[in-house]
Amino acid sequence: MKFKFIEEKIAKSVMIVFALLVVGFVVNIIYTILRRGLPALNWDMISKIPEGGYYNGGGGGILNAIVGSLYIVLGSAFLGLLFSIPIVFYLNVFLKKDSKFAYIARLAFDVLFGIPSIVYGAFAFTIMISLGMHTSLGGGILVITLLIIPIFIRSMDEVAIQLPKDLLDATYALGATKLETIKVVLLQIAPGIATATLLSVGRAIGDAAGVMFTAGFTDSIPTSLSQPAATLPLSVFFQLSSPNAAVQDRAYSAALILIFIVLVISITGRVITNRFSKNKI
Amino acid sequence: MTSLIYKNPTRASWAEDYSFLNNNIENREGLALKKSYLKVSDLNLTINKTHILKNVNLEIPDKKITCIIGPSGCGKSTLLKTFNRLIDDTEGVKYTGSIWVDELNIFDPKTEITEIRKKIGLLSQRPCPLPMSIYDNIAFGCKIHGEHNRKKLNKIVEEQLKAVGLWEEVKNRLNTPASKLSIGQQQRLCLARGLAVEPEFILADEATSALDPISSKLIEELFVELKQDYAIILVTHTLRQALRIADHVIFMYLGEVIEAGPADEVFNNPKQELTQKYLEGAFS
Numbered sequence: 001m002k003f004k005f006i007e008e009k010i011a012k013s014v015m016i017v018f019a020l021l022v023v024g025f026v027v028n029i030i031y032t033i034l035r036r037g038l039p040a041l042n043w044d045m046i047s048k049i050p051e052g053g054y055y056n057g058g059g060g061g062i063l064n065a066i067v068g069s070l071y072i073v074l075g076s077a078f079l080g081l082l083f084s085i086p087i088v089f090y091l092n093v094f095l096k097k098d099s100k101f102a103y104i105a106r107l108a109f110d111v112l113f114g115i116p117s118i119v120y121g122a123f124a125f126t127i128m129i130s131l132g133m134h135t136s137l138g139g140g141i142l143v144i145t146l147l148i149i150p151i152f153i154r155s156m157d158e159v160a161i162q163l164p165k166d167l168l169d170a171t172y173a174l175g176a177t178k179l180e181t182i183k184v185v186l187l188q189i190a191p192g193i194a195t196a197t198l199l200s201v202g203r204a205i206g207d208a209a210g211v212m213f214t215a216g217f218t219d220s221i222p223t224s225l226s227q228p229a230a231t232l233p234l235s236v237f238f239q240l241s242s243p244n245a246a247v248q249d250r251a252y253s254a255a256l257i258l259i260f261i262v263l264v265i266s267i268t269g270r271v272i273t274n275r276f277s278k279n280k281i
Numbered sequence: 282m283t284s285l286i287y288k289n290p291t292r293a294s295w296a297e298d299y300s301f302l303n304n305n306i307e308n309r310e311g312l313a314l315k316k317s318y319l320k321v322s323d324l325n326l327t328i329n330k331t332h333i334l335k336n337v338n339l340e341i342p343d344k345k346i347t348c349i350i351g352p353s354g355c356g357k358s359t360l361l362k363t364f365n366r367l368i369d370d371t372e373g374v375k376y377t378g379s380i381w382v383d384e385l386n387i388f389d390p391k392t393e394i395t396e397i398r399k400k401i402g403l404l405s406q407r408p409c410p411l412p413m414s415i416y417d418n419i420a421f422g423c424k425i426h427g428e429h430n431r432k433k434l435n436k437i438v439e440e441q442l443k444a445v446g447l448w449e450e451v452k453n454r455l456n457t458p459a460s461k462l463s464i465g466q467q468q469r470l471c472l473a474r475g476l477a478v479e480p481e482f483i484l485a486d487e488a489t490s491a492l493d494p495i496s497s498k499l500i501e502e503l504f505v506e507l508k509q510d511y512a513i514i515l516v517t518h519t520l521r522q523a524l525r526i527a528d529h530v531i532f533m534y535l536g537e538v539i540e541a542g543p544a545d546e547v548f549n550n551p552k553q554e555l556t557q558k559y560l561e562g563a564f565s
Contacts (some may be wrong), residue, residue: 096372166409169367170471173403174422174478175395184421189413 029251033259037119045253050219057244062254065235067221070261071137072211072231073204076144079265080200081193083145084152085186092160093178093185106157112150117210120147125213138225139269140215147210155199164190187276194273201265205258206232232258317343317400317481317512319364326356326363326543329373333359337534341529346504346513348523348544351533352564357516360533361484364514365401366394383481399541402511403473404428404485408467410459411474415442415451418459418470422478441473445503465496472503478548483513490518501526519562524548532556 013064019058044061056266087105095102111158124143133139163185208231215240216228232254290439319341326334341347349357360497362368363404364380368389381388387397407445411418419438428434429556442448448471451462459470468488475483485504489497504513517523523530523544531548532540540556551557558564 042409063428096370098372125399163408165406166407167411169370170403170405170474171411171421172367173294173398173401174425174474175399176422177395180425184411 002270018055033252034254036249037254037256038089040246040255041253043153045250046257049221054219055238055242055247057246059144062230062235062250063230064219064221064255065182065230065232066087066257068137068140068215068218068229069205069232069258069260071090071229072140072144072215073187073201073265075137075141076148076204077197077201079145080148080152081197082102084156084196085193087153088156088160088189089182089185092163093181106154109150109153116148117143117207120213121210121213128214134226135214135216135228136226137215137229139223140211140229140231141225142199143214143279144204144207148204151195151200151203155196156189156192159189159195163188190276191273194269194277198266198269201269202262205262205265206233208237232261286525295363301306317375318381318383319512319514321360321483322379322381324360324363324376324378324380326359326368326374326376328359328371328375333536334363334376337536337538338368339531339541340537341512341514343512344508344510345528346508346515346526347443347529347531348532349514349516350520350523350559351539352559353518355533356536357484357533361486361514361516364482364484365398365403367403369394396452399478401482401484402472402478402480404468404472404475404483404488406487407473408464410467411463413459414456415462415470416455418474419477422474424480441477442470444476444507445469445473446499447473449488464509465492466501468496468500469503470491472500475509481511483507483511487514487516487518489522509565520562532559534559 044059046061046066047063048061049064050062051058054060091102091105120143124139124146128134128139166183167188168181171184172178210254211229211231212234215231217230217234218228219230220227222229236251236254236258239247239254242248242251291546298388311330315430318338321337321339324334324337326331330388330496348476351357357535359368363376364382364387367373368376376388378388382397382400382432382544385392385397401442412419416438420434425432428437439448441451442451447466450466459467468491472483472488472546481503489500492500501522507513509551510558515523515527527544530542530544531538532547532551547556548560552559
């Protein structure tokens with residue numbers, strides 16, 4: 001056999017092994033969570049807030065953390081989209097391809113992308129102190145918004161940067177102003193917006209460090225933005241820190257719920273985008 | 282093939298439906314008689330200090346097909362893009378001189394660019410449908426110019442699709458994505474989309490070069506049909522196409538207009554040696 005065919009066979013096997021390795025990790029993680037979490041999972045877990053002594057094996061559930069996490073994720077995803085769509089639109093439609101400002105802005109977003117969430121948390125915390133704010137749902141939403149805006153922008157930008165020039169020209173040629181092209185642009189980059197949202201939501205719901213100082217933790221469900229809020233990752237953390245094995249198992253159940261929520265959001269997101277992106281050219 | 286092509290109603294009968302495009306209805310009704318006007322004087326254009334268009338002086342005759350011919354890189358497409366100022370988005374572009382579209386100088390800062398572009402439709406080399414349904418592709422232009430009445434939009438969509446001979450092919454699937462059409466159908470859709478905002482001029486930048494021969498022929502026939510109502514400016518690389526459909530020819534070489542005049546004269550009796558050589562195929 002010719003060398004180049006052997007080469008191809010080896011390369012292909014390497015790819016398959018690596019792919020299986022990654023899939024193996026995921027399967028292993030999910031298996032561990034299922035093995036320890038599933039037996040501990042019961043209706044009380046998702047329908048009740050912690051009762052007295054919950055973290056020492058008492059009754060109740062983690063509804064506080066589920067609701068808190070959903071509030072923070074939905075709030076920050078909404079705010080994140082609200083801020084990042086105009087930015088991406090400005091970068092790609094209003095600025096010329098080789099604009100210096102666009103270059104600097106993109107660089108800044110890349111740097112922000114890499115900043116760990118604990119730094120965002122600490123940064124937001126100092127601001128909150130100077131404003132006299134307490135740990136609260138509002139604070140948590142703000143810091144997670146800050147955390148995911150760079151993810152939103154960079155992943156949407158990667159798609160928007162490939163907007164066909166002809167498409168914009170065709171729209172301008174009809175007499176559209178730059179702003180009026182927004183419908184065309186949004187429809188064209190809809191899959192990018194979906195991917196960005198899913199990435200952001202995944203990051204937002206899994207983040208523990210950012211919300212630790214800002215949203216705090218509580219056993220009750222917040223009823224206003226100024227009350228502290230519990231989150232699933234912190235709930236996992238607190239339960240896992242317990243010396244009691246039964247409570248540790250509950251941490252795995254909480255992780256299971258977390259993964260399930262991410263899964264539901266991802267699938268819904270995909271279905272919605274497929275509806276919107278059917279027109280993409 | 283010709284049977285597919287829908288006879289355009291006269292402009293006057295459209296006036297009512299399109300009144301949103303121009304508040305000056307009285308003026309519109311007289312449009313069939315009104316001459317559209319495009320004149321270029323002393324146009325010089327540089328991109329990053331490269332002189333692309335040199336001292337261009339032109340007049341585009343109304344209700345005729347004007348073909349701009351010339352070898353690659355002679356500035357044909359740049360000139361076309363200057364007519365509706367799409368060239369503005371190019372980095373480092375500078376121009377002097379003037380282009381008059383009707384009574385408006387398009388370089389005048391007071392001229393609204395969207396107003397100019399509404400008067401000048403564009404058909405690009407590759408069909409570029411908007412990422413929407415067939416219906417919305419046509420309605421989009423009308424909507425941005427303020428028409429939201431569903432009934433009127435329905436009427437416009439039907440008329441324009443008929444005008445490009447696409448109605449019979451798509452009338453049962455107006456809400457399907459435009460990207461699902463064949464490439465030839467897409468190009469006709471783009472033409473219809475341009476016509477829907479009622480331009481006076483149609484610019485076509487090698488609009489048939491990406492199409493199969495049958496679609497290409499169909500577009501050519503449409504141009505011939507449409508010249509009753511519009512001034513059509515066509516950039517083409519295919520000399521034979523120019524020979525077939527041009528009424529007026531502009532020959533450009535290295536950014537200069539070498540010769541311009543009625544097709545018969547330029548093709549049969551060129552005054553310039555360069556034109557003669559180009560027509561003989563000495564260079565392309």
